[in-house]
Amino acid sequence: MKKYINKLFLLGTVLFLGASCESEGQLTTLKTVTFPAAIEVSSSTIVLTEDTADNNALLISWPKVTFPIDAPVTYAIQFDLINDTSGANAWQKAKRIEVGQDVLSKAFIGSELNKIATDLGLPIDAAGKLVVRVEAAMDRKIYSDPITLTVTPYEKSVVFGEIYMPGFYQGEFNVGTAAALTAIAKGVYQGYVTLSPGNGTDFKLNTARNWDQYYGAGDTNADLKNMSEPNFHLPGVGSYQIKVNLNTLKWSSAPYAWGIVGSSTHAPTPEDKDYGWNHSIPMSYNHETKTWKVTANLIVGALKFRLNDKWDVNYGPADATTNTINKDNGGAYDIAEAGTYEITFTINDVDPASAGYPATATCTIVKK
Structure with missing residues (x-):
């Protein structure tokens, strides 16, 4: 009899717990x-x-x-x-x-x-x-x-070649030292340029480092016209990614700048205790060395790199003793002494739109 009563008690306990969990909606x-x-x-x-x-x-x-x-x-x-x-x-x-x-x-x-x-x-x-x-x-x-x-699917063509972008961002038009736009697809070219304050916005597009063939503006600023005298122009001061499509005779620009970010870039403010992490310092692009660069006054703290003042694409060191930085890595460099630093960032982002960003980039951080 005692054995039978114990079984009934165990069964009742199970039913009670099941009903309780169901009624409270806990066991999702x-x-x-x-x-x-x-x-x-x-x-x-x-x-x-x-x-x-x-x-x-x-x-x-x-x-x-x-x-x-x-x-x-x-x-x-x-x-x-x-x-x-x-x-x-x-x-x-x-x-x-x-x-x-x-x-x-x-x-x-x-x-x-x-x-x-x-x-x-x-x-x-x-x-x-x-x-x-x-x-x-x-x-x-x-x-x-x-x-x-x-x-x-198709097999992506192996493309080679460059076109060139002489313009006022250089100080004066100089096709010999102009930014090169690299082929990323058949007839499609991509490159980067920084327009500093005080320089004009105009430029041309040349098929070689000479003036034998060049493109200027057509019906609109976005249209390429062979040997056209009107210049193209950029929106204004800043860094841009430039894309040129010789198949469609169109070009476009988009704001594009790598920057440094972290607690070393700015002290906390009363309104934002994480100001340095929430606001990047933009870097400028050197089209001759193909390197992003900034000279900045840093304080003691952390430093890493991100694109366009957002966290969508960012790089930090997996090993802070090296100059190699890794995509989406949570690590950061430790700035141990306040002062003026010259910082560079180099990345082989050949065609981010279709190939994504590379797993690693490189940087230098030098105290002046």
Whole structure:
């Protein structure tokens, strides 16, 4: 009888605890979470070409996933080959692209999708199959049903060559020492320039370090016209990334500057105790040495590098005893003595839009 009573007591305790947890909604992992509908793609058959590498090639969208906890949901997209999406190692070789919190769509330009396809091993100039699914993460990760895409990737041309940008940023037009814009695709060139106060904004684009052939402004400032006398002009003082497309006879500029950031760059203020971490000091680009440089008064503290006064792309040292700095590394250099420092930053960012930023860059920090 005693044994029977003990069993009843144990059963009652289990039922009570189960009811209590259910009523208070604490055991969220016991509740099923799913995608409420299928994900959608703008096209399931995509033929990629180098000529359309900068165009939107694929848009993936998905419904909001609701977890029992009221908090942001982080979404990511996974691409993989069909044969690698089943078995014990399913999706282990997938290309994963984090999209962000509570974002419900992601667009890929042609060069981005082409890199994903070729990295996964799809054959060049032949239709192949990719599988795509969306990951939603909070207290756990769940996945949408996959969708199969037919993708034809291209082989990116090995391109060489430069064009040149004589202009007032030099003080006077000098094609012999002008900034070089390097080929990043067939007929597409990219480079960097810093326009200092007191210099004009005008420039030309030359196909060689001479004046045998050059481009000036066409119908608008963004249009290239062969042997045109009107100059192009930049928006004003600052550093820029310049892109020139001789296929479309267009050019563009975008604000672009590496900078130093950290507690060594500025003392705390009453309004912002982390002022040095929240405000970069921009560096200027030396187009002849292809190096970013700044001379700054530093205080005792930490120092690292970031792009465009944001944390999206930043570099810190994995080993602060070296001049090598690593992308997205949390480390920083220790400025042990206040004073005036000359700081340089050198990076081989050949084509960040399609290839991403390199894993490492180099720097120098010299007290004057």
